[in-house]
Amino acid sequence: QVQLQESGPGLVQPSGTLSLTCAVSGGSISSRNWWSWVRQSPGKGLEWIAEIYHSGGINYNPSLRSRVTISVDKSKNQFSLKLSSVTAADTAVYYCAREVVTTMTTFWFDPWGQGILVTVSS
């Protein structure tokens, strides 16, 4: 079955750029799914960040749009997240997840990666 694994630095300097990659195994990133990033601040709930389709479709959370870039590398079967101008408020566990889409308005996240804690601190 499809498995996802996040990777990247666990510590980012304030005002720097957070860069994460999600490796997809057990399936193709070019399948009929979207791929998303979701984060969870310590002790808080889930916040969707962005999604991407292998052919280039992209959507961002409006509240983060100005700082977020999501991309896909089909040759490596992975997708990535960049979040610029980070502050302590961006400290969170970042999850990547596959979006199972049945219609434009009906989609859910399954499976999820195990998550990676990214701390913004000097």
Next chain:
Amino acid sequence: QSVLTQPPSVSGAPGQRVTISCTGSSSNIGAGYDVHWYQQLPGTAPKLLMFGNTNRPSGVPDRFSGSKSGTSASLAITGLQAEDEADYYCQSYDSSLSGFVLFGGGTKLTVL
């Protein structure tokens, strides 16, 4: 504050039935969009628990059930077990400008 409102916590004794509500508005649940539920055990990633309001993925016990009515959805757990202690999140689509992927604020289930 999340657009999908969940109670911060619920509790129940082993064997009992508990429900977790997820209240939205006319731009999400009330517009007919489906609700999905996730279970997050302590220290782990969220796991899909229910999709399309009432459908359980393979492997999810039938003690878990979902429903939706009007602007709200509910997750019911019967025959509560200690292993059910977790955080539960609802998720839906929203047609407003605030963004179309919505999660509820989460509910902490404590098994007494």
